[in-house]
Amino acid sequence: DQQVKQNSPSLSVQEGRISILNCDYTNSMFDYFLWYKKYPAEGPTFLISISSIKDKNEDGRFTVFLNKSAKHLSLHIVPSQPGDSAVYFCAASLGVNSGYSTLTFGKGTMLLVSP
Amino acid sequence: KAGVTQTPRYLIKTRGQQVTLSCSPISGHRSVSWYQQTPGQGLQFLFEYFSETQRNKGNFPGRFSGRQFSNSRSEMNVSTLELGDSALYLCASSSRTGPYEQYFGPGTRLTVT
Numbered sequence: 075d076q077q078v079k080q081n082s083p084s085l086s087v088q089e090g091r092i093s094i095l096n097c098d099y100t101n102s103m104f105d106y107f108l109w110y111k112k113y114p115a116e117g118p119t120f121l122i123s124i125s126s127i128k129d130k131n132e133d134g135r136f137t138v139f140l141n142k143s144a145k146h147l148s149l150h151i152v153p154s155q156p157g158d159s160a161v162y163f164c165a166a167s168l169g170v171n172s173g174y175s176t177l178t179f180g181k182g183t184m185l186l187v188s189p
Numbered sequence: 190k191a192g193v194t195q196t197p198r199y200l201i202k203t204r205g206q207q208v209t210l211s212c213s214p215i216s217g218h219r220s221v222s223w224y225q226q227t228p229g230q231g232l233q234f235l236f237e238y239f240s241e242t243q244r245n246k247g248n249f250p251g252r253f254s255g256r257q258f259s260n261s262r263s264e265m266n267v268s269t270l271e272l273g274d275s276a277l278y279l280c281a282s283s284s285r286t287g288p289y290e291q292y293f294g295p296g297t298r299l300t301v302t
Contacts, residue, residue: 117293117294177291179231179232179233
């Protein structure tokens with residue numbers, strides 16, 4: 075059973091507009107969440123993370139929102155650029171107190187930003 | 190700082206053989222995790238090593254094993270290869286154990302024929 079789900083396999087947006095990538099999780103024990111970006115033939119690159127004690131974290135053009143009651147998080151990219159075209163993975167962890175560092179990944183959403 | 194390096198980048202093996210993959214973490218990083226990526230299952234956690242000790246293990250058969258050396262370099266071994274082991278194997282390092290950002294290498298593409 076998939077504990078982290080990215081229900082949209084792909085997303086297309088125009089350059090300059092907002093990209094919103096969504097992620098749902100089922101395990102209420104997850105308390106640390108991360109987003110990774112992956113280009114072909116490269117390993118995933120860490121983008122941004124959020125702890126469950128927060129509901130928003132911002133880093134430049136990237137903002138992650140966490141809604142714990144809905145078990146949902148989203149990544150907003152504003153403005154989107156063609157270089158953002160990649161596969162985006164959502165990942166979750168059981169957190170510091172559990173002592174676990176295992177990341178559970180979603181299957182990814184391919185973002186295509188067109189000029 | 191040099192990134193995470195993995196060798197070899199590509200590998201073709203035959204069913205029943207064994208394979209060893211190598212990972213050199215970012216200098217100073219003591220935690221190394223391994224993941225398997227396949228089109229059907231996505232990225233799945235194999236195991237994590239920290240200071241030469243296995244900290245966590247994913248839900249994979251005992252044919253998958255690993256180890257970490259005193260210089261934090263890590264190897265993973267797969268014995269008695271099966272066709273379903275064909276995948277991209279990714280190594281990630283982190284400066285500390287725990288649910289923190291991990292830095293991934295480019296991966297080793299293993300094809301089992």
